[in-house]
């Protein structure tokens with residue numbers, strides 16, 4: 001009986017932690033919770049309380065995800081220690097694409113055989129992402145590298161010793177109440193299991209509400225070739241400005257639902273959030289119709305799903321499509337064709353048995369993908 005009580009408490013902790021992440025911390029770290037910077041900073045502490053470092057989150061979310069949504073750049077260089085001649089992609093949006101190579105979310109990443117099954121196993125991995133962040137990612141980013149990835153540095157914040165101390169102390173405090181106390185009262189195996197259960201519920205709730213807003217067959221994926229100075233899609237100036245790009249790479253879901261607006265902390269109004277990140281999520285329902293009508297006026301795509309389940313379906317379908325082997329003779333072209341024409345594969349271009357061609361998306365394929373995606 002005691003175990004079921006502890007299990008229920010672990011589930012409740014996971015759900016509560018996800019609510020702190022969406023409804024309190026997210027607004028606080030965007031400076032949207034209050035007019036007072038001090039209050040916003042205190043709300044940002046909510047992230048530390050549930051085990052993750054605010055500094056890391058602000059770096060990859062505010063510095064990476066918001067300005068570079070769904071963006072991948074190409075680069076010739078020795079990233080990851082590879083040949084200088086090799087063409088590599090650099091993922092500029094660490095919130096969205098951080099799970100590669102386990103999950104292939106954007107069409108410019110190299111396809112690998114296990115991606116065939118990603119639409120099945122991806123939800124399980126999403127459930128583990130907060131635990132991975134708390135126990136591994138934060139540690140490496142703050143205490144080892146001092147940066148999120150090759151282009152996002154946390155040096156300005158971490159140059160202050162007090163910020164290191166805050167990150168370390170809050171990490172220890174969260175581990176005490178989320179891991180060590182359950183172990184103390186329930187034993188090692190049960191304590192670790194309860195920790196995992198809490199994180200699984202937190203991770204699956206957070207990631208589901210977030211991932212569907214950018215990883216979907218009705219969102220666009222942008223590519224910037226540093227050598228060719230080519231950015232995908234923006235054929236017309238208006239379509240390529242910052243606000244239009246935010247709309248094209250994001251999608252809303254269940255915007256009419258008061259419950260989901262508050263439970264998700266406004267994540268269901270993702271387009272409004274990306275346009276006005278420093279506005280509290282409680283105001284998004286009031287500006288939603290204005291944003292939608294403005295997009296319509298200027299012929300900018302405004303995408304929305306009626307429900308979270310509908311949005312999730314389109315996310316899993318996108319993962320399914322990106323899991324198809326581009327060189328497969330038995331390619332299910334009907335399924336691909338019905339995918340909203342986002343990533344229709346052309347046999348003449350992608351069907352090849354050359355091993356060198358199979359290794360990664362070559363520049364020509366990337367350009368072909370670009371052409372396909374933005375002329376359909």
Ligand SMILES: [Zn+2]
Nearest residue numbers: 030061273277
């Ligand atoms: Zn945000």
